[in-house]
Amino acid sequence: MKKASLTPARVMVAGVGGVGCRVVGKLRGASAVSLRRLAMDTDSRSLEECGVAERLLLGSSTGRGAGAGGDPVRGRNAASETAEELRAAFVDASVVVCVAGLGGGTGTGALPVALRAAREGGSLALAMFTTPFGFEGRRRRDIALNGFGELREHADVMAAVSSDRLIESVGNASVEESFSLAEDALSGALTGMCSLASGRALFGVDMENVRRLFRENGGLFAISHAESSGPGRGVAAARAALRSPLIGGDGLGAASAVLVSIVGGRDLRIGDVSEAMDVVAQALPESAEMSMGIAMDDQLDRVAVTLLVLEGAGEQPQGRLHTDEPGQPAAAPQGDEKPRRRSGTKARDDKLTADHAGRDRFRGSEMTTFDGEDLDTPTYQRKGIRIAD
Amino acid sequence: MDPVVAVEIGTTKTLVLVGERKEDGRVLITGMGMAESAGVRKGEVLDIDSANLSVSSAIKQAEETSSVDIGTVHVAVSGGHIESFPNRGKLSLAGGGEITPEDVEQVTEIAQAVSLAPDREIIHTIRQSFTIDESHRVERPEGMHGAQLALDILVVHGVRNRLMAPVKPLKQLGIEVLDVVFGGLASAMAVLTPEQKSSGVILIDLGGGTADCVVYVDGYVASAGSLAVGGDHVTRDIVIAFKTSIAQAERLKRDSGCVRPGRGAPQRLTVTSDTGMPERTVDAVSLSAVIEVRVEEMFRVLRSKFVPDALLRRVGAGVILTGGGARLGGMDVVAGRVFELPCAVARPREVDGIAAADAPECSACLGLIEHGFRDTGSGPRSSAWKKIFGSLFTR
Incomplete structure (x- = not known):
């Protein structure tokens, strides 16, 4: 039986690759002090610069700390080489949060290996990651999509910051600013989540419940995070979090489940919490499930609201990623529509979607066989029937 | 007489029916609760906590509609292990x-x-x-x-642990499970007539995760069992073949059915666009072929597993289909071909009270209610059932 409650679970935050290490390094507040943090990368320089005390150089004997060169195979091999150390690092944790940027070599290749190592040690494995921006090009997007398919196999819960959704709100940001914004969004949400686990949670979130939501809906949590201070800060932070384009920007109409984390300093009042919760609850469709956690963080002088939003249970293709076609105007107005993947990526993405949707449908159940034939495999495939376009 | 409550935690939905017996002996359905199932795969409860939510929601609805405080229930079970x-x-x-x-x-x-x-x-x-x-x-x-x-x-x-799985969420709600009945047998009670049973008949209850099969010859049950292939398999085949979402596949399945489109029928079917993606169409012949080969295979396996030829020769009243899957167009045609017998889709007989209960999806629960009223008598059969369930379910 996994031990999977966030309070007072032994949570470990692990940054994987450049983005992951930087985000974990940016973790603020009490959780930065009280949580165990681990940075792992194939690049020794990035490890040194991230400011995390506990570090692990992946594939030190073959890669010699020179990075993965954007190649997820190298990232994966390096991590596999270091799998023993990974397992040892995770051994005491009941929850391991692996943070990465999808699209790069180490982030994409090593993340599944890290998650698997966490799971093998009996930990609940959470993946939190950013997706590549459209302007980063098709190659990185394809790498991210492929990596995403593999993540599903190894993560108990996945939450993503969609870079292309993010860019809608910032319009003309420079490339550097864009990367930094994506990392801030991830680190803000991570801070929110981890506060619930830092031992100061007044009201914990049952991770087993989160995992169940995720497993049943098979989707992906979208992340939104906002902070506010001064009078009416609870309401202000909740509203800002709801407005975020990262969760679609038009509230929670399509949400099937929402996990809310509210973190405040010593002066956190019940009014702050209840007002913020009211705002979120009102935005939520009646059918959606809501889980809430509240935590105190001495080092915080404001109220932070983090939303993890699971969208459209069952109605959506499972395992979708929000990525944009490179070269397309990234901030195209979408009206009520949420950003979706475009036709150029459809075939590949749908393949991934179909495979995973299919597998999920029967996950945990016994394979149905008759006369040595696997009846769970589509009959048309076993009979070799061709599908006309 | 006390009301009888039937619960079926199916792969797709969890259904609760409350039945009350009128003075003239007829059964009136006075309460109904339905919730989308969670944590159920291939007819088996795999995640008790998730199932708990759907069960409590369905029980609550049934309590509200019937004004009955539900304390004891009869439960229908299914699963490929039966x-x-x-x-x-x-x-x-x-x-x-x-x-x-x-x-x-x-x-x-x-x-x-x-x-x-x-x-x-x-x-x-x-x-x-x-x-x-x-x-x-x-x-x-x-x-x-x-x-x-x-x-x-x-x-x-069946396998003990899997039979116990649907009992646990009910117990957690403080509800006593009086007995557990194989869903196929329960459906047979609601759907088949005594004449059909004595002529010999094959009943197939097509669920989301399983197909339950019961064969009657000379008025008695000659064979019974469940195959873990159901509507979810059809849906999943469509998802994989045409790269759609589950919701889209469900709609394509319903629109297509399992018989090839005739002349004059549309050659392409539209995939509803629920994700903001451009609308597209799929080849109607390919779609019906994907469904048909799956359905035909399912019936063939059912025949091999549960209806040996010696039994089949003694079946005079054909094949009766019920359950939600029986709504799929052309199922009777394919079943008739595989079993080489006439085939019909049947709803439960004689339902009074809540009209929605008169649907093929409700067969098992309605049969359970009938069984529940019959079982309150003290016939030799009922005591044997009690003896068996006594050890299993009243811990």
């Missing part, structure tokens, strides 16, 4: 005297003494017929004469 085999018990009668009720009880005990794999449990032992001196088949041997009395029964059994 199988059956016939067994014969023999008793030598001293001196060829008159057969007494004690003899009948004794031969019943002998017939029921079967050994199963340690992880398995008997769900039902169903009496088929008595044979006196290996030649005369009778229904009621009491008072007759002979040197030997034999009883044939059908033993329906």
